[in-house]
Each structure stands twice: as C-alpha cells, then as structure tokens.
C-alpha cells in the first residue's frame with residue numbers, strides 16, 4: 001500500500017482561513033478583536049523563531065498580537081506580575097508562556113497562574129482535568145491539530161485501536177485523552193514499554209511523539225494504518241552539502257509510507273497545524289469570554 005500523504009500545510013491554511021472568517025465576524029458584528037499574548041523569557045533561539053512566527057500569523061488572521069519579552073534572569077515575581085496584568089486585560093483572550101522556561105522558574109507554578117479561560121495552550125491543571133473528564137476545556141494545540149487531521153481523514157474514530165508513543169504533558173497524554181474521548185481504544189507507549197514493535201503493530205492509528213529521529217520503522221506499521229508524526233528532529237545531511245541539515249520525524253517516512261494508509265510528512269504535517277490550532281483556541285477563548293457561540297470544527 002502506498003500511503004495518502006496528509007498535507008498539514010494545506011490543512012493549516014484551511015483552519016487559518018476559518019479562523020480569519022470568525023475574526024472578521026467578531027469584529028464586524030460585535031466590535032471585538034481577539035487578542036493573543038505570548039510571553040517569552042530568555043533568548044532560546046528556537047523559542048524566538050516560534051514566537052516571531054506566532055506573532056506574524058496572529059496578525060495575518062486579523063487578531064491583536066502582544067509580545068512580552070523578558071530577560072533570562074527575570075524573577076518569578078516579575079513574571080507572575082506580567083501574567084496577572086495579561087489575565088486582567090480585557091483585550092487579551094489568549095495567553096501563552098513559551099516553554100521551556102529558564103531553570104530557576106517553576107514551570108508548573110507559572111502555567112497555573114494563567115487564567116484557565118485564557119490558557120490557549122491547554123496546560124493549566126484545570127484544563128487538564130476538564131479534558132480528562134470529557135468536559136469543555138482549552139485543548140493543547142499539537143494534539144488538537146492531530147485530532148483534526150485524524151477526524152478529517154477517517155470521519156469517526158470510534159472503536160479504532162490507537163497507540164500514542166510518548167507520554168509528555170504537552171502531546172502524549174492529552175493526545176491519548178482526546179482519542180479516548182473519541183472512543184478509540186488507547187495505549188500509551190513509552191521508553192519502558194515492553195515489545196513496543198508488537199504494540200505498534202496492533203494499531204490502526206499511530207501517533208509518534210517522542211523526539212527520537214526515525215525511531216519507528218515501517219515494519220512496525222500495520223498495513224493501512226494511519227501514522228501521525230509529531231517529531232521534528234534536525235539531523236546532519238552531508239549528502240545535501242557541507243554543513244547542511246534536514247528535518248526528520250519520529251517515524252522513518254519512506255518505510256512507514258510504504259505500509260500505512262495515510263501518513264503526515266515532516267516537515268509539512270503536524271507542525272503547521274500547531275500554530276493554526278493556537279489561533280483557533282484564541283478565537284474559541286474570545287467567544288467564550290463574550291458569551292458568544294463558539295466556532296464549529298475548531299475545538300475538540
């Protein structure tokens with residue numbers, strides 16, 4: 001079987017288009033402009049790239065974008081004060097504090113200081129609990145993007161066997177929860193899982209989110225399964241020229257694509273969906289804050 005390539009770039013453009021329409025409606029009909037604030041502490045180069053790109057796309061869909069950059073040695077009290085200010089700002093509907101934070105800051109404390117209603121990352125303990133009990137919550141962006149692609153490809157996921165490889169709070173655990181809420185039979189696999197190849201071979205849906213380049217080979221994949229690759233790993237690529245690098249996922253693309261029914265590429269798969277879902281979450285938060293009907297198809 002040769003897999004259908006799930007085009008995350010195209011899908012994300014579609015989601016951004018829908019978000020843009022809702023933003024226009026909110027502005028024209030209600031005089032409200034959704035606002036997203038991103039807080040960046042320190043100078044981590046990858047985080048700087050993400051934050052710049054988030055700000056640019058936020059403005060492109062017509063939202064207000066606020067960036068708060070703080071020094072790497074910012075105190076917890078100063079960071080908490082900035083978050084409190086954003087919590088109380090009625091023009092801001094979504095707040096994201098870029099992770100990882102410098103080591104001296106308590107990440108859990110900071111995340112849980114964001115108002116749950118504005119927690120567009122879905123990392124606040126209240127949102128984690130709401131998702132875990134199947135209630136309306138803010139849903140973490142990467143798993144939400146994966147879910148949208150899976151629903152788009154399959155329609156109903158009910159009764160499917162799903163394996164999530166990786167148990168992070170940001171991707172693995174919420175992904176498993178979302179699949180369970182959609183009535184999949186879910187296994188969460190991780191570094192201590194016994195017979196990982198056999199576990200993966202049983203799955204109709206494989207979500208790989210471990211951060212280990214090309215760790216899933218094609219012969220682990222059940223014929224016709226759907227493979228969602230969350231990994232973004234940079235490898236040296238001497239074959240492309242001296243000092244060149246390339247991005248690869250957590251699955252070995254060619255061999256997995258030869259067996260899968262559908263697969264997301266890296267780059268151009270899950271990656272673009274994450275920011276699109278951040279925008280979707282911001283519109284959702286804005287609608288909820290103003291007692292307006294939330295957009296359909298943009299939430300779990």
Ligand code: GUN
Pocket residue numbers: 096097098099100121141142170
């Ligand atoms: N760092 C890497 N991914 C993410 C994300 O989804 N949200 C936040 N806040 N930080 C990140």
